[in-house]
Amino acid sequence: MLKLLVVEDHALVREGLVRLLAQVEGETAVLDAPDFETALTVLDNAGDVDLVLLDLALPGIDGFAGLDILRRRYPAMPVAVVSAFDDGTTINRVLNLGASGFIPKAYSGEALLAAVREVLAGNIYRPSGGQRAQLDDQTPLPPHKVSVRPDEVGLTERQAQVLALMVRGLSNRDIAEQLDLSEGTVKIHATAVFKALGVSSRTQALVAVARYGIDFGNVF
DSSP states (O other): OEEEEEEOSOHHHHHHHHHHHTTSSSSEEEEEESSHHHHHHHHHHSOOOSEEEEOSOOTTSOHHHHHHHHHHHSTTSOEEEEESOOSHHHHHHHHHTTOSEEEETTSOHHHHHHHHHHHHTTOOBOOOGGGSOOOOTTOOOOOOSSOBOGGGGTOOHHHHHHHHHHHTTOOHHHHHHHHTOOHHHHHHHHHHHHHHHTOSSHHHHHHHHHHHTBOOTTOO
């Protein structure tokens, strides 16, 4: 029998997910927990769980820290994040922390079941660009308590350097001189930075940096 665990603090959402996920296979047991501490208790007592579906915005714990704890404590158990925070930066960070997938809460029931089946098949599920919103100044992000390294959001060392200089207010020409690159190369790196952060402009990139507390301390 397939065994799943839903970790979600909103009762209506949790109950809806439990009912929906019962349709994944013919015999599926769906356990649920309203908070992270209860989830750990369930996992310790339930035996092997085939998949955990974890909300990021849980009370009492940073969602990314919770994911990291699950991956360390139960390394063989896949964890998929199901969250309303579906910007590119969040998705990158979740997958870099070892999640087996990111499933937006905006999905229909059919799309969510398809994503869950993909993860259960042993694949990594990531929503395509057209299935999620880009980050803008009004996009809420999950709370975080620690700074984030650039590589945790999918940035290479050079991309992190370019972004760090953007934060300082340097133009592409100034960045090119600072890094001994051509201005065209800087533009290529800037485009890659925007893609990694799920944004489309410098302003939105700076919003992402501030909201996630990206730490540039070791990029130079």
